[in-house]
Amino acid sequence: MSSKDLAISVRGLSKSYTIVHQGGSVDDPSAASAADSSSALSQIRGSMFQRGSRETFWALRDVSFDVKKGDVVGIIGRNGAGKSTLLKTLSRITEPTEGSIELYGRVGSLLEVGTGFHPELTGRENIFLNGAILGMRRAEILAKFDEIVEFSGVAKFLDTPVKRYSSGMYVRLAFAVAAHLNPEILIVDEVLAVGDAEFQKKCLGKMQDVAAHGRTVLFVSHNLTAVTALCNRGIFMRGGTILCDGDVNLAINAYSDSFRSEAGTRTESQNKPYGFRSIRLINLDDPNEMEILTCQTPARYALEFKCVIPESRSVNVGFTLINDAEVCVASCSALDSVQRLPAGPVTMRIELPIPSMPSGNFRVEGAVWDSSREYDKSDGLLFFSVTNTMSILNLNGSKPRGATLILSPWQIETS
Amino acid sequence: MEQSSSNTTSAPLLTIRPSSGWSAVNVRELIQYRDLLFVFALRDIKLRYRQTLLGPIWILLQPLMGAGVLSFIFGGIAHLKAPGTLPYFVYCFTGQLGFSIFSGIVSRVSTSLTGNAHLVAKVYFPRLLLPFSTVFAVMVDFCAAATILPVLMVMYHVVPGLGILLLPFWILLFVLLALGVGLLAAALMVSYRDVSALITVIMGFLPYVSAVGFDPSTLNYRMRMLVLVNPVAQILEGFRWSLLNTQMPTPKHILFTTLVSAGSFVLGTLLFRKMEKKFADVI
Numbered sequence: 069m070s071s072k073d074l075a076i077s078v079r080g081l082s083k084s085y086t087i088v089h090q091g092g093s094v095d096d097p098s099a100a101s102a103a104d105s106s107s108a109l110s111q112i113r114g115s116m117f118q119r120g121s122r123e124t125f126w127a128l129r130d131v132s133f134d135v136k137k138g139d140v141v142g143i144i145g146r147n148g149a150g151k152s153t154l155l156k157t158l159s160r161i162t163e164p165t166e167g168s169i170e171l172y173g174r175v176g177s178l179l180e181v182g183t184g185f186h187p188e189l190t191g192r193e194n195i196f197l198n199g200a201i202l203g204m205r206r207a208e209i210l211a212k213f214d215e216i217v218e219f220s221g222v223a224k225f226l227d228t229p230v231k232r233y234s235s236g237m238y239v240r241l242a243f244a245v246a247a248h249l250n251p252e253i254l255i256v257d258e259v260l261a262v263g264d265a266e267f268q269k270k271c272l273g274k275m276q277d278v279a280a281h282g283r284t285v286l287f288v289s290h291n292l293t294a295v296t297a298l299c300n301r302g303i304f305m306r307g308g309t310i311l312c313d314g315d316v317n318l319a320i321n322a323y324s325d326s327f328r329s330e331a332g333t334r335t336e337s338q339n340k341p342y343g344f345r346s347i348r349l350i351n352l353d354d355p356n357e358m359e360i361l362t363c364q365t366p367a368r369y370a371l372e373f374k375c376v377i378p379e380s381r382s383v384n385v386g387f388t389l390i391n392d393a394e395v396c397v398a399s400c401s402a403l404d405s406v407q408r409l410p411a412g413p414v415t416m417r418i419e420l421p422i423p424s425m426p427s428g429n430f431r432v433e434g435a436v437w438d439s440s441r442e443y444d445k446s447d448g449l450l451f452f453s454v455t456n457t458m459s460i461l462n463l464n465g466s467k468p469r470g471a472t473l474i475l476s477p478w479q480i481e482t483s
Numbered sequence: 484m485e486q487s488s489s490n491t492t493s494a495p496l497l498t499i500r501p502s503s504g505w506s507a508v509n510v511r512e513l514i515q516y517r518d519l520l521f522v523f524a525l526r527d528i529k530l531r532y533r534q535t536l537l538g539p540i541w542i543l544l545q546p547l548m549g550a551g552v553l554s555f556i557f558g559g560i561a562h563l564k565a566p567g568t569l570p571y572f573v574y575c576f577t578g579q580l581g582f583s584i585f586s587g588i589v590s591r592v593s594t595s596l597t598g599n600a601h602l603v604a605k606v607y608f609p610r611l612l613l614p615f616s617t618v619f620a621v622m623v624d625f626c627a628a629a630t631i632l633p634v635l636m637v638m639y640h641v642v643p644g645l646g647i648l649l650l651p652f653w654i655l656l657f658v659l660l661a662l663g664v665g666l667l668a669a670a671l672m673v674s675y676r677d678v679s680a681l682i683t684v685i686m687g688f689l690p691y692v693s694a695v696g697f698d699p700s701t702l703n704y705r706m707r708m709l710v711l712v713n714p715v716a717q718i719l720e721g722f723r724w725s726l727l728n729t730q731m732p733t734p735k736h737i738l739f740t741t742l743v744s745a746g747s748f749v750l751g752t753l754l755f756r757k758m759e760k761k762f763a764d765v766i
Contacts, residue, residue, distance in 0.1 A: 077495070085764060160607040162763040163501055170495035183605045186526060188533050193526075200522040201606055 074172050075253055075284040076135040076158070081167035083128040083153050083308075088121075127153040129308040131167070135286070137252075140279040142299035142316055143288045144323050146447055150308040151288045155179060155257050158286065173284070176203060176251030182242030187231035191222055191241055194230055198245045212248045220244035239267060247274045253284045272298060292320055292394045324392065324429065326448075342378040343436045343444020345413070347371065349452055352419065370419045371432065371450070379411040380438045387434040387449070389420075397430065397471045424473045425454050506756050512609050519608055523616035527591075528623055542627040546583060550576035553696030563697045566729045570639045574727065578695040580632065581722035584625050584657040585715055586686050591617035592665025593682050597672050600766045610759045611752070614669050618658060625654075632726065644728035653722040656744040660714060663747025670758040673766050693719055700730070714743040 128150045135141055143151050156162045158169060159177035184201040185194050195216055199209040209216075217223050220241040222233070230238055256275065272294055279285050279298065289295050295302065295316060302319025304312040304326075312322035352368040377383055386401030400418060402409055432450040436443040513520075532538045550572060557563045558571035565574035592614040596603055599613055636642070672678040690696065692709065693716040699707055710716045717740045721732045 156763065157499065160499060161605065163760045164499065165501055167501075169499040171497045171499070172495050174496065177607070179605045184602050186530065188530055189526065193529065197522055197526055200519045201602065201608070203608075206518045206522075 073136045074134060074170075075137045075139065076133075076172070076286075077170040078134070078158075079132050079168050079170075081128055081131040081154070081157065081169060082126060082165050083150075083157055083162070084165045085125045085127055087123050087125050126308050128157070128164070131305075131308070131310055133303065133310060133313055135284055137172075137284055138279075138282045139301055140275075140285045140299045141287065141301045141303060142295035142319070143286065143303045143305060144290075144292070144295060144319060145305035146326075149305040151305055152179075152257060153308075154305070155255050155286065155288060159255055171253065173252030174203075175253045175255060176249040177255035177257075178202070178246050178249070179255075179257040181239055181246060185230060185238070185242055188229055190229055191220075191226045191233070194241070195245055198242065199249075202246060202249050203251075204249060208250075216244045216248050219247060236267070243267070243271060243274075251283070253286070254278055255286045257288045258290065268294075290394055292323075292392075296320065340444055342376050344434060344446065344449065345374040345376065347373050347432065347434070347449045349420075349450065350417070368419055369422050370417045373416045373434070374413070375416065375436060375444075376413050377409045377411050377436070378438070378443055381408065382438040383409050383436065383443075384438065385409065385416060385434070385436050387432050390431050390433060391471060392429050395471055397425070422454060424475055426470065426473050427454055429453050502760065504757070505753060508611065508752055508756060509609065513611065516609055516612055520612050520616050521619075523612060524619035527617060527620040531620060539627065542624050543631060546576065546579050546628045547631065549583075550579045553579065553690075557696045561697075563701055566698050566700065569641065569727060569729075573635050573639050573641055574698070574723070575696050576635060577632070577723050577726050578719060580625070580628055581653070581657065581719050582690055582693060582695045582715070583628070584621060584654060585661045585718075586689070587621035587624060588618055588658060588661035589665045589668065590682060590686060591621060592662060593668035593672060594679065595665075596669045596762065596766065597676070597679075603762050603766050610762060611666075611755065614662070614666055614755070617665075618662070622658075641727060643726050646725040646728060646731065648725075649721070650725040653718055653725055656718045656740055657722070659744040659748040660718065663744075663749070663751030666751035666755040670755045670762075673758070673762050689715065692716065695719065698729075714740055714747075718744070 131150075131154065143154065145151050153162070155177065156179070157164045158171075159175060159179065161177075161179075182198065184198050186197060189197060195213065196206070196209055199216075200206070217226065220237075220243075222237050222241050225233065225237065230241070233241070254275075275285060275287065275298060285298075287295065287299060299316045301314065302312070302316035303310055304319040304322045306326060311326070312319045348371075350370055350372050352370050371387065373385065373387075375385060377385070384401050384403045386399065388399040389397040391397050398421075402416065430452055431448055432452075433445075433447045434449045435445040437445075532541060535541065537544070553575040554572045558565070558575070563571075565571045595613040595617050596610070602608075602613075603610065668678050668682055692713055694702075694710050699710045699716060699720070702710065717732075717736060720730070721736070721740065723729050724731055
């Protein structure tokens with residue numbers, strides 16, 4: 069690749085943070101509450117001399133890649149993989165600890181929608197404020213002002229303070245400003261997480277426009293559908309390093325596989341005082357069979373969680389089922405059907421609605437929390453596949469779409 | 484859009500590398516971002532009196548009330564005298580006016596980063612813009628409040644001397660001194676919010692050791708020395724001389740205040756630049 073076509077060149081990029089561990093265990097609520105009330109003095113001492121051990125945490129470790137002009141790169145990975153840190157170093161918000169980045173073009177970064185919006189200022193004033201913060205010159209904003217207003221659709225409320233806007237209007241105006249930022253390299257972080265479906269579509273459309281004009285886009289998202297639709301290249305990150313860099317489908321497969329490889333018993337959380345110890349899928353009719361669920365026979369399957377529950381009135385255990393497209397299919401928590409959870413080690417089972425689940429891969433996210441804190445959380449507790457041949461819709465060969473199956477038969481009357 | 488898309492050269496537009504130690508102020512970049520400087524300044528000025536009943540009238544009321552309190556305490560209760568035949572209220576008002584430049588800039592600059600933590604964590608721009616932009620709002624307040632002074636001078640028959648020509652010089656010294664102190668405080672406040680409490684305490688007693696409400700020459704020798712090693716008091720003396728034709732400052736006095744103010748500004752800026760790399764990570 070000649071350097072003429074380069075947009076970004078990253079070499080050996082690393083970023084470290086120093087984290088300080090407090091003397092007492094953070095995960096022990098009794099110790100935390102004791103420190104809260106009885107020994108404020110020891111807390112002051114703790115904060116003044118930063119008692120406890122220091123540890124260097126590498127958010128990015130030796131990351132290298134090149135991006136060509138016109139590439140649309142999707143960066144995927146779980147929370148804590150280093151995606152946001154990468155974007156922050158690329159947008160110069162934070163300095164790398166090692167390595168270098170070469171940027172061949174003006175960078176516009178959009179790490180969130182509406183950065184710098186001030187609630188007391190009017191829509192008009194915020195357009196200028198936000199535009200300038202995103203790096204637009206006053207003349208540029210003036211030239212695009214009418215376009216921005218039209219795109220946002222809030223022309224009527226231009227002289228109203230944005231604190232009186234509905235949240236939808238607020239996001240639309242903020243995105244309208246960002247959409248008219250015209251950099252050669254656009255860096256976008258999970259902005260699709262906000263706003264309704266219509267807004268997300270508009271967002272994606274605008275990014276497609278940007279890409280179609282030969283500009284370079286770097287895009288972080290958990291929405292794999294959007295990544296597939298938008299990007300021609302994918303970078304899958306984990307633990308601060310790049311595990312897969314190439315065709316977008318390749319990266320997405322690597323991402324999905326990463327959940328599969330570590331499903332089942334959790335060992336890394338054993339050092340937490342409370343939380344999940346093991347998770348498995350059991351066949352309620354035949355306890356020996358597991359993993360791949362084939363619903364040819366009306367077998368009943370359940371998720372079995374072994375956890376240690378802290379002593380707390382509001383403690384809850386919950387999980388979410390996520391499908392291949394990173395869409396949340398269902399979520400459920402213990403307090404939905406139980407008054408209170410007993411403290412100590414417990415085994416919890418819940419039957420899954422397997423017959424109404426379409427074929428595909430699923431993963432289980434889970435958390436143990438109460439009103440004040442989170443004891444344990446994992447976004448890859450378990451991975452399983454469903455091959456559902458029970459569905460009557462499958463009989464004539466049409467593949468069912470959607471996150472759930474409708475199993476009830478049609479009632480048809482001639483009229 | 485100065486950098487057009489005709490980037491056919493092989494040199495990158497920007498190279499990001501870890502930097503270490505001290506770094507100079509990137510003046511070219513500051514100029515490039517000047518629009519943002521004015522946008523920040525305008526935002527501060529606009530927000531100041533939004534949703535208030537009396538609005539900008541507060542700009543006039545605050546120094547008048549402050550001077551009223553000072554002249555009541557020092558002139559009325561303590562029976563101190565202003566130099567010459569100056570009315571005590573005018574003397575206090577002038578002191579209050581000058582001191583407000585210093586205190587206004589220090590308090591606004593010191594909170595300029597933590598008050599905009601969101602921006603610092605999410606967007607890149609030269610960090611110095613935030614503290615620098617606050618100077619505008621303070622100067623607007625100062626200019627508005629200063630319009631009362633000619634009225635008072637006519638009412639009380641006070642005539643300034645030629646010293647008035649040096650007034651911008653004293654204002655500049657106040658701004659530089661305050662920026663230096665404020666920049667250091669702002670940078671420290673990113674990691675240690677304690678600085679905020681410290682600034683409040685210092686700003687509470689500083690008017691008394693800066694002789695805002697009384698003539699330092701009425702103090703005994705030891706107290707006077709204590710006041711006069713304080714650069715704020717020194718600049719204030721010069722500021723009052725320019726407006727009220729009080730005791731003329733000596734060349735030594737002018738040299739000392741100039742060096743201290745310029746030194747404060749340079750040191751504050753350099754320390755700020757040294758610490759700014761960590762801002763986004765710890766704020």
